[in-house]
Amino acid sequence: MSGIVFGEIQLIDLFIIVYSNEIDNAEKLRAEVEACAFSCTNSIKVSSDLPSFENPNIFEFDKGETEERFDTIYLLTKLANNFIWPDENKPEEVKVPGKLKQPPNTKQKRKPIFVADGLIAIDILNSLSRNMPSDVFFCPTPITAIGKSVLAEYLNVHCCDINEVHVWAANDEVFHLEVEKPLVIHDEVDGNSRCDPGMVGKEFLESLNLDPTQMNATWMKKDFVEKVASSASKNPYGCIYKAAIFAKTLRGIWKTRDKKAQISVACNMGVISNGSLGTAKGHPYVLPIIFKGDSWITNEVHFEESAHLKQELKRINAVVKKHHKKVTLLKLFLKGQIT
Template sequence: MNFQCEPLGQKIKILMVNPLVPSSQLILIKILSGSVFGDNVFIDLLLLVYSDKVATAETLKWELEKCAFSNTNSIQVTTNLPRPKDAAVFCIMSDFENPNYFDIDGMDNETQFDTMYLLIKFANYLEWTEDDEANDEKDRIKPIFVSDGLIAMDILFSLSKNLPRDLFFCPSPIEAISKSVLGDHLNVRFNQINEVRVWAANDRVFHVEVEKPIIITDSVGDGSNTECDRRIISKETLQSSKLDYTQFNSTWMRKEFIEKVASYAARNPYGCIYKAAEFAKSLKQIWKARTGGTKVCSNMGVISDGSIGTAKGCPYVMPLIFNGKSWKVNKCYEDNSYLKQEMKRINKAAEEEHQKVLVVFIIYFLNLSSFFVIWCSLSLLL
């Protein structure tokens, strides 16, 4: 008899911060069912909670174990703050009402305070120790920290002691919203829209470019027809969409299109299912680049390295190219004069958002015992 054997998959240790919120539980189901890391892996899962939430977390652990997901190796509940070497992937779910915009008025309740406090405590504990450096752990391990938005990512990087900026990531809804808006306007399917590039400080201040032609299957010719407006869309496609060139052109893309995307984003489309889907998608892309040996392009939140005129050390959403354990900013629009102009506006907003986070840190370190009281007072001032 001939037997065909496959090598056992690798073990991946994953730590979930704030696992009791609905979006975290949906992400855990995706991870343990193989939708993120693939089928041939074994997950060692750590659930980080407050000590008074251990009983609830144990119930969640029991439910996940009873699901008998094929990727599950072990599940543990912990209240101990981890070090960077304690997991390969750290999933941080803040569950803020808007995880990408620091709205102090939306964080004036005890639940939001508890989340912010947990994030600060967790981030403040992240550092490579002297023993790690002596044992080459710092060079051997390059963990992934994925949060649900720019706020949590900024907190983690700003308070961690000596972790490099290229470890931190977060998803962004702007790409999906942009394709949805264009699909509705042109009366085409979402997946027919060409590649979208996003540069953003948050969900209110951003810029979007779409590869030409706008519709992947569109035939725009050689651009000799000046009405085609730089080969954006064909005359036939406009007619089928019941539009003319005054209703869809490069000027519309820079103004009305951006306004429509901003209006949609302002409705706060952050339900737990949507957040979990975007989170899992981003984590899957990062892991694919690390293990698949292929380059992956994606719009994602990162801590800026100063590329294309951004403020180094501030959080942005940018078009990235992942290659192995590293990433770089896609500079295909680096020489675009309009993007350079827009980056001034985006930089200003990014620095302002970063300053808001720093103010909270100062309050936290000055008077931890009355942090919640001062936090509520701060909401009246900002």
């Protein structure tokens, strides 16, 4: 609202969507935001039209409130059915003799950005919309932050000192992580390290009183991933973190839309796969990607030849396909029922 995300010349219409019993709190938030008089505020509205899944990344009809889950799916389906991509091949307007010449349309066309709270939503929106391109749907993931937090605590450093974390995931339970070497950005790694090549420097390892069995590739592939999964299952981040990562996601995508700046942004993001690295095209994953311009590509640097990653992707693919099949069945069930 202050111009940090979209720039100072954009006007923002903000819709605060909450449960009906939270309307009063949302109205107070609306009043507080309006009182801030942010320069990019156009309008702020409060609504309770869209509920959410308990876990936005996993279809679980056999758990929780079935009626509430149905309402969520119904509303998402209604949204998806109303998403229509403009026909770029539509013939130009026929010129009529005597009709005043209209000035050319100089409005800049921008590809839309749909950011949801989980993989279920982007899967439904992509699968049930009529002709929307698959590269406009996104959802942020907390696994990156959790991975850095777990590793930082284990190595007794700050999260900002941990190198880049790359995530491939079917959901918050089935995923794989890779951390670029050295694990700690400013660590000095040489040939004398007793760890796997390039992972942790000898002096740093000794300062932690760790032996090589407590910090090696095997530990990273098994124990580290298990620690991250355990932390993720506790859902350690609340609404403030989710709002912050949502804004960060929008800002990261939007920055790359400036063709003059030619900026690229690398991150882990929930997307509809383009089929790279052996993933199932058209299915939802969390993948390491690079935003550039109006599109994105998978970040395959360092990992395209990893035998372990390929094996992990087979495990992830199986879960993704099984999960996506439920959406396919949903599409068949709702065909002709919702318009």
